[in-house]
Amino acid sequence: MREIGIDIETYSSHDLKSCGVYRYVEAPDFAILLFAYSVDGSPVVCVDLAQGERIPEDVFTALTDPAVTKTAFNAAFERVCIGKYFFGKPLDPAQWRCTMVRAARMGLPLSLEQCGEVLRLENGKMKEGKTLIRYFSTPTKGKRHLPADAPDRWEVFKQYNIRDVEVEQQILAKVRRLEPAEFDERLYTVDQLINDRGVLLDRQLAENATRFDDEYKAQLLEEAKALTGMPNPNSPAQIKEYLHRATGLSIDSLNKKNLDDIENQLTYWPKAQKVLRIRREMGKTSTKKYCAMLECVCDDGRIHGLLQFYGAARTGRWAGRLVQVQNLPQNHLPDLDYARTLVKAGDLDDFELNYANPTYVLSELIRTAFIAKPGCTFHVCDFSAIEARVIAWLAGEQWVLDVFRAGGDIYCATASQMFKCKVEKHGENAELRQKGKIAVLALGYGGGVAALENMGGSRMGLSQQEEKDIMTRWRSANPRIVKFWTIIETAAVRAIKYGEEVTINRGIVVSYRWGMLLITLPSGRTICYPRATIGVETGDGWRGDHEIIEYEGLNQTTKKWEKIRTYGGKLTENVVQAIARDILGYIILRADKAGLNIVFHIHDEIVVEAETGQTLQDVEAIFCKPIDWCRDLPLKGAGYTTPYYLKD
DSSP: OOEEEEEEEEEOSSOHHHHHHHHHTTSTTOEEEEEEEEETTOOOEEEEGGGTOOOOHHHHHHTTOTTSEEEETTHHHHHHHHIIIIISSOOOGGGEEEHHHHHHHTTOOSSHHHHHHHTTOSSOOOTTHHHHHHHHTSOBTTBOOOGGGOHHHHHHHHHHHHHHHHHHHHHHHHHTTSOOOHHHHHHHHHHHHHHHHOEEEOHHHHHHHHHHHHHHHHHHHHHHHHHHOOSOTTSHHHHHHHHHHHHOOOOOOOOHHHHHHHHHHTTTOHHHHHHHHHHHHHHOOTTHHHHHHHHHOOTTSEEOOOEETTOSTTTOOOEEOTTOGGGOOOOOOTTHHHHHHHHHHTOHHHHHHHOSOHHHHHHHTSGGGEEOOTTOEEEEEEESSHHHHHHHHHHTOHHHHHHHHTTOOHHHHHHHHHHTSOOOTTSTTGGGHHHHHHHHHHHTTSOOHHHHHHTTTGGGTOOHHHHHHHHHHHHHHOHHHHHHHHHHHHHHHHHHHHOOOEEOGGGOEEEEETTEEEEEOTTSOEEEETTOEEEEEOOSSSSOSEEEEEEEEEOTTTOOEEEEEEOHHHHHHHHHHHHHHHHHHHHHHHHHHTTOOEEEEETTEEEEEEOTTOOHHHHHHHHHSOOGGGTTSOOOEEEEEESBOOOO
């Protein structure tokens, strides 16, 4: 026995979607109902655990045998569920291979059903599955349905369980053609260990913050009712009706983008302006993250499973789960400790006496709900401007690399290069630094005026002509980066049209196999674009008729699998973000090898729960050590120490 493909069907009164698998398995009624498996590609067998059948002894022994590889689609679910049910803890992730991750490495969907459809499998996932799961795997109005309640449906459920293994095995056979980079397989194991470890929640802070938010918004609602005479001034329709009645203005939409403009229009109607401000306060949802934290915190007081390996399409970056740590509100309060103390004390009146805007303060405290366990502290360390470093390294934009090597301010240096004058952060021509910053952040991937606008150009007071000027100046200052967009696009076109294997900057290899555009990175990992083709776009503009690159992928807006266009700037963005991800991956592996306990990580930052004797310098040293495949890339990590998570 070398490999077992596994799929299980389970029952729990906890909602998997909102609480995550680690909390899901802690329900007192959690059970594995069906256990389907295939040994070394043999026909699938379903073990009906719910009706007293037992897993064969050799198969059961294999679940903990390091010599036997276990596979599953979204293996984290099977690994945690089986481990908890039979052994009281998650199984060793080093023994598992996730078919979903392997599919994601090839640019395929993270859904078993969608993946089967995209691969055009003859027998895909059974459509009856969702209905059967609702019936047997979740309580319905407090009632649990047993096999005896619907024997015919139970037999279909068993067939569904078997089919899932069959589909997973078919997908596995197809995705095996692309062997993952060795370091990325190790990284998956460490990633699972990080999720198993989890991070401690300050439950008192989260519970009081949730209560404060509810009570404060109830106060606001009553105040709004008194001002407007409306039964529900939280309703957009009622607010628009009130504003029209009070001011004569007709408001089309109350979305976030329009609120500032609407509020400015209400200058001569202070009462209406106050009502709108109250409505904005009531509509703030950032504090909902506290509720999410409390929903998924486990019996050990920790939140597990915050990160999805290969969750972000194509680049291989992690995606947030449950609490979405990638988009936590930043904190700028100078008295963060004092604010936390007031919330933990639980007196809303006292809190309101100190802070005029409670929802804003509560939002700023969200990060601080993650705390180090007693006797430990957090060492938080990250790279600065990692994407700006990587793209300059790729393109060979030497002046940018020199700035980083010298420890300079890249935004000042960029502005100096653009405007041909000295720019200092708090000194000479300081006002130009912001233009340098917005240029660095917006223009590196082929973007123009629209990219600057999306980055907040007009909010900075920039006119369209000024935005165009910034774009022109930045491109003139960074000719090698601009050239790289063309280099990678040309290589992709050649690979797809002629089947050529093209080597470009830093040993990146662009090729075409299995109907896929492949970009192999300096790390050895490969980015995949399925069913890539070259089309022709007809246009009467400056470009005229021109070739375009198309591939199939998941539209992030519609969540549908469809044709997607790409171009040199977008390919550059994918490559840069993927390389930055791989750099962080190497840092994570080093930290794990050094015995440092990472509790979670965000973008280019890791959070270590440090034991006594583990210093910040130990963590920073890991960031500063060169990586073999990018030894001449100037990398430097800097960090800080804190008892709770924050943004320094």
